Amino acid sequence: MAFEITENLFKPKVLAVGASPRKGGNSDVLLGHFLAGVKRASAGAVEIQLRDCQITPCIGCELCRQSGQCTRFNDDMVGIYKNIIEFRGLFLISPVHNYNITAWMKGFIDRLYCFYDFVEPRPGKWSSKLANQGRKAVIAAVAEQSNKEEMGVTLEAMEKPLEALGYTIIQKFPVLGIFEKGKVADYPEIIRSAELYGEKLAREIIS
Numbered sequence: 001m002a003f004e005i006t007e008n009l010f011k012p013k014v015l016a017v018g019a020s021p022r023k024g025g026n027s028d029v030l031l032g033h034f035l036a037g038v039k040r041a042s043a044g045a046v047e048i049q050l051r052d053c054q055i056t057p058c059i060g061c062e063l064c065r066q067s068g069q070c071t072r073f074n075d076d077m078v079g080i081y082k083n084i085i086e087f088r089g090l091f092l093i094s095p096v097h098n099y100n101i102t103a104w105m106k107g108f109i110d111r112l113y114c115f116y117d118f119v120e121p122r123p124g125k126w127s128s129k130l131a132n133q134g135r136k137a138v139i140a141a142v143a144e145q146s147n148k149e150e151m152g153v154t155l156e157a158m159e160k161p162l163e164a165l166g167y168t169i170i171q172k173f174p175v176l177g178i179f180e181k182g183k184v185a186d187y188p189e190i191i192r193s194a195e196l197y198g199e200k201l202a203r204e205i206i207s
């Protein structure tokens, strides 16, 4: 289980979720610099690396319709739900895997299904328990290829569900042309952007 309070001095306001299977890879490097930006804005964050978590994929049992919570699985999402409810800021970063987010990120996003309310009978209208609370998010993706087309639907696969849940995406951060593990550290402009976006998210949710 990977709950790491990255900043003890400030009350955490941002949940930062990494979805790369590669420890020390490009997503990890960028997440670290994003958190440095959050800290610069005098906010704290909780970092979660999905590869270290036990998160069972949603099985569509609809049990969450009764209680509003996922009561089917007693896994690491239980603690993560608390962070999501408490913090108004969210940062998601995934490497591009086959034109899409990684399986880890997809598994995580699907388990946010319990935050939706549906009007019966279904199909019908729906709403989110997280809506209208000033929630804001930054989404980032790292790709080997230099052409944005080769990123496929990666950013949209995070953007659409987060918007549906009630987050305003204040920044999309596509990082292109990076293959080797940790290589992104050699690109100061990209690193600077990660820090700036961390600072930006923190400032927007503090204000």
Ligand SMILES: Cc1cc2nc3c(=O)[nH]c(=O)nc-3n(C[C@H](O)[C@H](O)[C@H](O)COP(=O)(O)O)c2cc1C
Binding pocket: 020, 021, 022, 024, 025, 026, 027, 028, 094, 095, 096, 097, 098, 099, 100, 142, 143, 144, 145, 146, 150, 151, 152, 178, 179, 180, 181, 182
């Ligand atoms: C299974 C797999 C699928 C990939 N698919 C793509 C892809 O569709 N487009 C792309 O540009 N890069 C693709 N890549 C390359 C990674 O996105 C790239 O190496 C990235 O820098 C990895 O980030 P990480 O170090 O954070 O894991 C793929 C890598 C793997 C392992």
